[in-house]
Amino acid sequence: MDESLFADLIPELEKSLKPYRGASLTFAKIPERGYARADILREMERLQAIEEARWQDGKVSGAVYHGDRAHIDFVNRVYALHSQSNPLHADIWPSTTKFEAEIVAMTARMLHAPEGACGTVTSGGTESILLAMKTYRDWARATKGITAPEMIAPTTAHAAFDKAAQYFGIQMIRVPVGADFRADVAATRAALTPNTIALIGSAPPFPHGIVDPIAELSELARARGIGFHTDGCLGGFLLPWAEKLGYAVPPFDFRLPGVTSISADTHKYGYAPKGTSVVLYRDAELRHFQYFTATDWPGGLYFSPTIAGSRPGALSAACWAAMVTLGEDGYLSAAKAILETAAKIKQGLRAIPELQLCGDPLFVLAFTSESLDVFQVMEYMTRKHWGLNGLHSPPAVHLCVTLRHTQPGVAEQFLADLREAVAFVKEHPDAPAGVGPIYGMASAVELRGMVSDLLKMYMDLLYRV
Ligand SMILES: Cc1ncc(COP(=O)(O)O)c(C=O)c1O
Known part of the structure; x- marks a missing residue:
């Protein structure tokens, strides 16, 4: 790796990633004498307050999906009650396994799972996806003798599927999406081989x-007798309520007979604290391929349903409490507020001639620009303290609307700032483009290796004191 290529960039990144250097209690070794709890708490409360201000007022895309003070205080209390619990020890904490079984059952019911469907609680969307793909790999090996497994996913499916391919030795076949940003069914059909173990679609x-x-894609899978995973990590806890509210939601859940697994993140629109998701399977036979057992280890009979061994039972307790306190009425009213806010922003976006909304989304609003550098627009918004997501192929920016954005005035402020950003970039063609040049490099096949190296250096920085 040639670090000199990024010589200017790294110090700048380091400065922005380490704002507390020299301005907070810092330890590169365990302190000789323990600090007073009150002093530690004071310091941590100070940092928390600085960071809460970053997302509380609704200027960040996604990230915090609920965030109302009373809700946070409630789930924190539940977390504190169960902070010692570990579902690995079901004998000591049967309450945790009860919470997890009910989280799975409630999620399965919400997604119209048939009798016999099942699942597990995981640590997040990525783990749910990893486990589903490992499950299909082992299932296909055991039942079909497939030893060189392949999976097919639209280019837009989450990078966690590439991670699964890398971790579990599955060949990933990416299929381009159509002009409407949806998976291309014909291209998916053409990519099928005798080694295909599963198809993927996202909702x-x-x-x-x-x-x-997903209806067409899952039928392709059903006709072939292979798995179909709906990635509902983002929408699994919002689309069911959107449908009940009368929005046009394409079918994506277990009502489609070809859908054999679904991931749905409780820590996104399920409004649980970060660290939980659910992976569901149409039947228990499939789930068995997810499990791990060791029967000849001197440490005793060992088994774990998910990747981790010991797990934070408190997160499952807090997730259960979040789901139960919201109830259907809470989820419905949250969805209504989010979808109405998103509709307002969509309308405002469509009225800005320099920007083009990508397709007709419900709550993740991505826009490109035919006449401007959309990353210059994003950089202007960043300077106005908006935390938006940059996308590429094509270059675009998105805002994932959450309850934070439903606060009075947020949508209006976003649109006013966006109009200002567009006017500024039109007048200043040399305006800074922030991450734009890096995204540009990532789009060029021959420079991708360099961008990957940069990302590794970025991760190294994260662990620098
Ligand atoms: C569609 C989709 N799938 C998977 C994930 C991965 O989820 P996590 O970050 O919880 O691992 C995300 C995260 O945003 C997502 O939007």
Whole structure:
């Protein structure tokens, strides 16, 4: 790796990633004498207050999906009650396993799972996806003798699927999406081989928020007798309520007979604290391929349903409490507020001639620009303290609307700032483009290796004191 290529960039990144250097209690070794709890708490409360201000007022895309003070205080209390619990020890904490079984059952019911469907609680969307793909790999090996497994996903499906391919030795076949940003069914059919173990669709994908044609894709999988995973990490806890509210939601859940697994993140629109998700399977036989058992280890009979061994039972307790305190009425009213706010922003976006909304999304609003550098627009918004997501292929920016954005005035402020950003970039063609040049490099095949190196250096920085 040639670090000199990024010589200017790294110090700048380091400065922005380490704002507390020299301005907070810092330890590169365990302190000789323990600090007073009150002093530690004071310091941590100070940092928390600085960071809460970053997302509390609704200027960040996604990230915090609920965030009302009373809700946070409630789930924190539940977390504190169960902070010692570990579902690995079901004998000591049967309450945690009860919470997890009920989280799975409630999620399965919400997604119209048939009798016999099942699942597990995981640590997040990525783990749910990793586990589903590992499950299909082991299932296909055991039942079909497939030893060189392949999976097919639209280009827009989450990078966690590439991670699964890398971790579990599965060949990933990416299929381009159509002009409407939805998976291309014909291209998917053409990519099938005797080694295909599963197809993937998202409801919706992270980048542009347009639900894939899951009915058609899952039928392809069913006809082939292979798995179909709906990635509902982002939409699994919002689309069911959107449908009940009368929005046009394409079918994506277990009502489609070809859908054999779904991931749905409780820590997004399920409004649980960060650290939980649910992976569901149409039947228990499939779930068995997810499990791990060791019967000859001197440490005793060992088994774990998910990747981790010991797990934070408190997160499952807090997730359960979040789901139960919201109830259907809470989820419905949250969805209504989010979808109405998103509709207002969509309308405002469509009225800015220099920007083009990507497709007709419900709550993840991505826009490109034919006449401007959309990353210059994003950089202007960053300077106005908006935390938006940059996308590429094509270059675009998105806002994932959450309850934070439903606060009075947020949508209006976003649109006013966006109009200002567009006017500024039109007048200043040399305006800074922030991450734009890096995204540009990532779009060029020959420079991708360099960008990957940069990302590794970025991760190294994260662990620098
Ligand atoms: C569609 C989709 N799938 C998977 C994930 C991964 O979820 P996590 O970050 O919880 O691992 C995300 C995250 O935003 C997502 O939007």
